Amino acid sequence: MPAPRKYPDELRERAVREVRTSGRPVAHVARDLGVHKEALRNWARQAEADAGERDDRPTTAEQDELRQLRKEVAELRRTSEILKAASVFFAQEIDCPRTRPSR
Known part of the structure; x- marks a missing residue:
């Protein structure tokens, strides 16, 4: 059984959407939403991979x-x-x- 997620999926989706649409640095968006910047960076990278924009993961x-x-x-x-x-x-x-x- 996987460990429970620290952040809800809705927050993850909102944070990634904010990073992608605003053009603001990940660290600034993370601070505004109260999430760790590296967590948000990983979410954004994974969203890019899922969208076919990255082939390194x-x-x-x-x-x-x-x-x-x-x-x-x-x-x-x-x-x-x-x-x-x-x-x-x-x-x-x-x-x-x-x-x-x-x-």
């Missing part, structure tokens, strides 16, 4: 997909380890025939 959709794929790979690796352990166990069972009790 992945879009939000790409980040979400990458996060999901990494999660899936981790699950598949865990499953693979379990199956390997099970196959070793059953191989040992087959190699060691049990003696039948005499009647």
Whole structure:
């Protein structure tokens, strides 16, 4: 579960819109809205990437997909380890025939 966001999405959108439309420095807009300037700078960069204006960072959709794929790979690796352990166990069972009790 991701950590709760410090700033609401509405504030993020408003802040990015203000930076993009006003032409004012990020630090000034951040101070006016009461957010950290580096947070606002990152939001603005991410908004540019999402709009296709930047190619130096992945879009939000790409980040979400990458996060999901990494999660899936981790699950598949865990499953693979379990199956390997099970196959070793059953191989040992087959190699060691049990003696039948005499009647």
